Amino acid sequence: MQQTIITTDDPLMVMTEITAASRLSRWTIIRKVKAGTFPMPLRLSEGRIGWRKSDFDAWKNGLTTGAAQ
Numbered sequence: 703m704q705q706t707i708i709t710t711d712d713p714l715m716v717m718t719e720i721t722a723a724s725r726l727s728r729w730t731i732i733r734k735v736k737a738g739t740f741p742m743p744l745r746l747s748e749g750r751i752g753w754r755k756s757d758f759d760a761w762k763n764g765l766t767t768g769a770a771q
Contacts, residue, residue, distance in 0.1 A: 714744070714752040723758065 734740035741761050743751035
């Protein structure tokens with residue numbers, strides 16, 4: 703099993719935080735991850751995933767930039 707080292711410099715966001723911040727449903731996020739249009743989550747434990755805040759922020763900023771064009 704591959705282990706990922708998580709540092710405290712980059713906070714993690716869990717699914718409830720991601721759905722609130724993105725205003726997307728849980729299932730829409732899962733579909734977007736599978737389609738490659740949303741950052742890949744990290745497995746925190748069995749049945750629990752999270753995202754680096756910096757990855758989410760980069761995705762969100764990409765949407766803002768893309769929408770302006």
